[in-house]
Amino acid sequence: METVNIILCGLGGQGVLFMTKILAETAMSRGQKVIGAETHGMAQRGGSVISHLRIGEAEGSLIRSGTAHFMLALDENEAYRYLPFLAIGGLLYANAEPESFPRTEVRPYLESRKIVARCIAATKVAMELGAPMSSNLAMLGYFAAFDDGLFSDVELRGIIEKVSPDKFKDLNLRVFDASLEIGKKNSK
Helix, strand or coil, X not given: CCCEEEEEEEECCCCHHHHHHHHHHHHHHCCCCEXXXXXXXXXXXXXXXXXXXXXXXXXXXXXXXXXXXXXXXCCHHHHHHCXXXXXXXXXXXXXXXXXXXXXXXXXXXXXXXXXXXXXXXXXXXXXXXXCCCCHHHHHHHHXXXXXXXXXXXXXXXXXXXXXXXXXXXXXXHHHHHHXXXXXXXXXX
């Protein structure tokens, strides 16, 4: 299997590292090799957080610019900041309003690199379900809805159920399921 490179990014407190853990655990449950690294600034103050996740036979933990197959961005501005990591033909999933994403000035870059940009208002979905801290799970549900994704919704849901703290498990699964349905509608 070719090494799959995933960039996960957002702001401190959005759950980038929990989202990375879920994807890594899902890959490991399949028996795949996983290596990763994360860098973050003032995470507790909403600083930039980026996580590199490599699945398969990887030499090192950091993903080089232009080689990521997927990017999951919990913040629209962070998605734009880390766009250079995406490979030609890469897939971008962003927490953004569909009416305004991607920004007009970014579209030529996306087109020239054949990057597919998809978005969900993940924070809005999580808020509507009474889980303002679960936009990361909304993003994972949306990501799982597309056939070109890495993992099935069943696999991801099983790992979320396994690693979520008991008091948040039901809520986390509701957020995941709600955004999965939104993604399924959008993927048709």
